[in-house]
Amino acid sequence: MSTGHSSASGSILRQPASVWATAFAAVVAFMGIGLVDPILPSIAEGLDATPSQVSLLFTSYFLVTAVAMLVTGWISSRIGGKKTLLIGLAIVVVFATLSGTSDTVGQLVGFRAGWGLGNAVFVATALAVIVGAASGGAEAAILLYEAALGLGISMGPLVGALLGDWHWRYPFFGTAALMAVGFVLITVLLKRESAGRARTRLSDPLRALLHGGLSTTAGAAVFYNFAFFTVLAYTPFVLGMSAYGIGAVFFGWGVAVAVSSVFLAPVMQRRFGSVRTMYLALGFLLVSQVGIALSGAAGVIGFTVATGLAIGVNNTVFTEAAMEVSDAPRAVASAGYNFVRWLGAALAPFVASKLGEEFSPSVPYFVGAACCAAAIVVLVARRRHLSSLDEVDADHDFHDREVVPAR
Template sequence: MSQQNGGILRQPVSVWATAFAAVVAFMGIGLVDPILPSIAQGLHATPSQVSLLFTSYFLVTAVAMLVTGWVSSRIGGKRTLLLGLALVIVFAALAGTSGTVGQLVGFRAGWGLGNALFVATALAVIVGAASGGAEKAIILYEAALGLGISLGPLVGALLGDWNWRAPFFGTATLMAVGFVLIVTMLAATPKPAARTRLGDPIRALAHGGLSTTAFTALFYNFAFFTVLAFTPFILGMSAYGIGAVFFGWGVCVALASVFGAPWLQRRLGSVRVLFLSLGLLAVLQVGIALSGQAGTVVFVILCGIPIGFNNTIFTEAAMEVSDAPRPVASAGYNFVRWMGGALAPYIVTKLGEEFGDAVPYYVGAACCLVGIAILYARRHHLATLDHVDVDHTFQDASPAQA
């Protein structure tokens, strides 16, 4: 019981090593945001062509999620983390050498493969090694996500102001540091007793609760990446300005993930918080569509609040609602939800080019409403989540969750 009652910051060094590498991995999501206009200019590409940097990255990430469990159950969690990190190091460095937008898009796809192997396994490793139970481990993981997302635009701006290639080389260097930390500080992780089959993540989606969570998250992620991928093109700012806006956004993501989401869950329950945060994100996207530059900056930063709520609660739901092993449930969930991240950047940027800057945000708001409709129609599949939340209100996470 004492371990369960440990503070969230009292973690083994192996957890902090993995969390550091996770921060750098998540930096890769927002890293290119401040330099998207510079990349478009430097490689003589249109905004929709440059948006394929997100599409290739997340499409490969989504598909690769289906094999992460198959790989890790055969070579172990530590080796899978190192394989993922090695791929990111190689492809991030290659991205910095790109001579055409096609090459850059291709190298980002390879980066996405490494990111999938690392990110999916990192969550399982942190949950397995962290003290305080699964709930605190997931919050720690989401804190790494929020910190990485907030630092990514800053690093991208600082290095990208010098040269748009520099952020890619910088990421490769930081990932190399993470690689050394994992090698030296994380003990070899035992292989699971049963090997994961390639089809297990898809079969896991037959569970009503997991499929509801996954497909609601798909539409949420479409809205999320509408903000992330299209906004840099309409801000009319330098790399520093765009980086500052998305740093503020990322700070909101991190604070809402770590502090806001657990507080609201204890009072409202997971499902009600998802309704609330999806509705708030829809309202903020309409606000962006109707605003000038100053209003856009404010609404984009505020979007980090519902995104932070959603990131934590969707992740917890995917890990808790299904009877499948956590790595399998996580793989199936991430396969579906990252499709939203793959589809949104190109679609909304193309819509913005053809029909005006406001249209992508109306589409993003509509996706939030579709997510709310799915959640409402299938809410009975998520009834067990709020039973878990009630237990968390009165007692610490049970050993079964660890």
């Protein structure tokens, strides 16, 4: 069991250098997700592509990421977390550089797929490494990981806008350079693990999904991630702004993701419990997507930033749920969960762009709202499989009372 929200939040900043090195590289890895947001219109113009064709940059990236999640544990359990992290970073450096050299949208989509492979190898292992090395227990580690996610997603659009203003190719070269820095830091600061780790079978992540709680969490997350990436991948075309304008909007969105994942999510979990927090965050995301669909320019900006609050809360709560709800090892549960959830991220960009092209720019957001409703239905219909989360919440409450005695 985790050690409680209060103790975890108090120790999140007191971490060994190896954890900070891994977290830095994770920030850069997550920057790669939002990096292309401000330059999507520029890429479309520069490579003479439609929004749905450019959206395949996300689809290829996340589709490969989803499938790769099934083998990362198998790899890391045989060669160790440090070597796996370095391999993932090296792949990202190579394919981010190649992305910047693309002459056609097809080449760029292919290179982004390779980038997704490296990112999957790194990100899945990074969470396990941070959980294993962080002080303050698993909960503090997950909060630190989600903080890296939020910071990376928020910084990605800014870096993309700044470098993309010179040329749409430069953000890819910039990411490759930062990942190379992360490679050096992990090489120097992360210790090699001792021998004797249990080896993971290739089938373990899929077997883990047979657990009712994990399959419920993953099933709801695939709908949630469809809504999430509808906002992230399609909204740049709706905003109709310059790269700097899009970057500023998604920087605000990313800050909302980071703040809510680290600070708001634990407060809501203590107050409402994990499952009710999911209901509330999904409901807020649903309303915000409808707001985007029905609003003018100013409303689109406001509701887009507001979705970051719900997304940050859900990122933390869903990740914690996936790690706690079953008896599978955390790395295995995370791999199975992420395989399913990233499928939603892979589908959303292309589907949303096609719906926007064929029907109306508002239609993708109504579909995203419907996906939020579907996620809530999954959680409600299979609520009994999530009963172990109530025990975790009760354990958190018990430790909170120990840390902060009642007056």
